[in-house]
Amino acid sequence: MSVMKIMKPFNVVINFKTGELSPGKRVLRRVSDLKPLFYNQKAAEELIHHDDPLMYEVIYADVPEEGGHLGHCTTILYPGRVGEEFFFTKGHRHEKLETAEIYFCLQGTGKLLMESVEGEFEVLDMFPGSSSYIPPYWSHRTVNVGQEPLIFYCIFPGDAGHDYATIERHGFPQLVVERNGKVQLIPNPYWKKNV
Numbered sequence: 149m150s151v152m153k154i155m156k157p158f159n160v161v162i163n164f165k166t167g168e169l170s171p172g173k174r175v176l177r178r179v180s181d182l183k184p185l186f187y188n189q190k191a192a193e194e195l196i197h198h199d200d201p202l203m204y205e206v207i208y209a210d211v212p213e214e215g216g217h218l219g220h221c222t223t224i225l226y227p228g229r230v231g232e233e234f235f236f237t238k239g240h241r242h243e244k245l246e247t248a249e250i251y252f253c254l255q256g257t258g259k260l261l262m263e264s265v266e267g268e269f270e271v272l273d274m275f276p277g278s279s280s281y282i283p284p285y286w287s288h289r290t291v292n293v294g295q296e297p298l299i300f301y302c303i304f305p306g307d308a309g310h311d312y313a314t315i316e317r318h319g320f321p322q323l324v325v326e327r328n329g330k331v332q333l334i335p336n337p338y339w340k341k342n343v
């Protein structure tokens with residue numbers, strides 16, 4: 149018999165068009181919240197001084213951050229760029245590295261960047277209906293490469309935890325940019341192997 153506290157089952161309601169998850173707890177991220185992560189620091193500073201645009205919102209269902217539970221949330225990543233670089237989420241790896249996650253895309257067009265603890269790099273396309281499996285030991289970041297909000301639903305072990313600091317120090321191996329009107333992945337000159 150588990151010592152886990154028995155909690156009542158519950159519903160949240162997700163609007164597939166807007167990404168609203170209700171009831172939920174909302175976290176907002178502006179360009180200023182991600183400042184050290186941009187390739188073009190000057191472009192980031194200009195945007196911050198102008199109107200510091202909202203890059204994304206994450207709306208979490210109220211679930212204990214404990215083993216056995218499943219955290220779940222929606223993310224609404226707005227279209228936009230900082231210089232050539234498309235808007236992206238901070239990205240993280242799980243504090244408990246041996247935990248996986250699923251990203252189910254509801255709206256929009258995106259790229260899911262992943263880097264393993266051994267420095268392998270993988271990219272998956274995100275589109276309505278894509279369900280991406282992020283295995284254990286992979287850092288993950290999403291990028292909106294379309295004209296409309298990229299909206300996806302995430303499910304992860306309650307005790308996974310979020311390590312943002314490693315990505316902040318090391319970056320991802322590639323950047324997603326718009327060049328000559330096209331989406332391109334280019335090497336990140338500031339990347340340091342994630343070990």
Ligand SMILES: [Fe+2]
Nearest residue numbers: 242249288304
């Ligand atoms: Fe995650």
